[in-house]
Amino acid sequence: MNNVNQSQLAWRLRPWQTILIFGILICVIYAIGSFTFDYFAGGATASFGVQPKVGGVGMFFVYILSYFIALVVVLPILIIKRFGTGMAVYLPYAIIGLFVEYYMEWVVAHTLVSLWAVVGWCLIGPIIGLSADLAYRFLPVELSLRLRAIITGIVMGITNFLLITIALTFFYVERQSGPGSFLGVAYYGLPLLITNSGFGGYTAYAISQRA
Numbered sequence: 001m002n003n004v005n006q007s008q009l010a011w012r013l014r015p016w017q018t019i020l021i022f023g024i025l026i027c028v029i030y031a032i033g034s035f036t037f038d039y040f041a042g043g044a045t046a047s048f049g050v051q052p053k054v055g056g057v058g059m060f061f062v063y064i065l066s067y068f069i070a071l072v073v074v075l076p077i078l079i080i081k082r083f084g085t086g087m088a089v090y091l092p093y094a095i096i097g098l099f100v101e102y103y104m105e106w107v108v109a110h111t112l113v114s115l116w117a118v119v120g121w122c123l124i125g126p127i128i129g130l131s132a133d134l135a136y137r138f139l140p141v142e143l144s145l146r147l148r149a150i151i152t153g154i155v156m157g158i159t160n161f162l163l164i165t166i167a168l169t170f171f172y173v174e175r176q177s178g179p180g181s182f183l184g185v186a187y188y189g190l191p192l193l194i195t196n197s198g199f200g201g202y203t204a205y206a207i208s209q210r211a
Contacts, residue, residue, distance in 0.1 A: 015080045022076045023092035026125075029068050030093060033061025059164050059182050063189035069160070070153035070200025073132050078149060078208040083137055086129030086156070094122040110173075117171035124163045131159035146205045153201025157193050161186075 013021070062069070077085045101118045105111050112118060135155035139148045165183060168176050178184055 015082065015085075018076050018079055019085065019088045020092070022072050022089045025072045026069065026089055027093050027096060029065055029072060030061075030097075033065045034059075059168065060185070060189070062160055062164055063185070063193050066157050066160070066193040067196035067200040067203075070157055070197040071203050073129060073156060074136075074149055074153050074201045074204035075207055077132060077136050077152065078145075078204055083133050086132035086136075087126045088129070090125035090129040093125045097125070098122045112171055113173055117167075120171055121167060124160075124167060127163060128156050128160050132156040146202065149201040149205035149208075150198045151201070153197040153199075153204070154194055157197025157200075160197075161190060161193055 073086050073089055076089055098118065101121050102115075106115065106118055132152050132155065135152040136148060139151055143151070168182050176182055176184075182189075
């Protein structure tokens with residue numbers, strides 16, 4: 001019995017079931033993060049950088065919840081061991097997000113430069129997943145599985161940061177700027193994101209070994 005079948009047997013799930021479960025989890029993480037840290041925070045975090053000019057979505061939860069994002073993406077990659085798992089985990093987020101992003105930021109808030117920005121936001125998730133797939137696939141086999149999992153988490157965390165920076169810079173009519181913007185807190189947020197993403201990858205490794 002190969003490693004893939006052994007891992008799936010331990011989890012008692014088919015690959016599509018594993019992907020669906022973790023896809024739902026990534027949706028929950030993003031929903032809780034965006035509404036908790038970006039919407040409901042309101043004036044209490046205004047000094048930290050919540051900017052109503054971009055629809056109230058500052059994406060700061062990406063810094064804070066990067067541990068859980070990495071964990072939920074890297075773990076199914078370690079379980080299934082098939083290229084494309086990371087992208088597949090983000091598919092529910094991309095599909096559901098297409099309608100949510102269109103309604104919230106194009107129809108209601110009118111903050112996006114074009115409809116293509118809606119598509120762009122939805123593609124960010126699968127691209128982050130792809131970065132994790134590529135990192136896991138092409139990291140040297142001489143590295144231990146633990147180190148590969150940690151680096152995979154870090155790679156997807158950095159990719160997440162870069163893509164969100166691009167989106168916040170080019171997708172909106174009025175761009176975030178200043179010390180309270182997403183980039184304005186990167187001096188603190190980016191090291192936190194990288195560290196948390198690495199720990200998320202390590203936790204994914206630890207869980208996969210106990211399965």
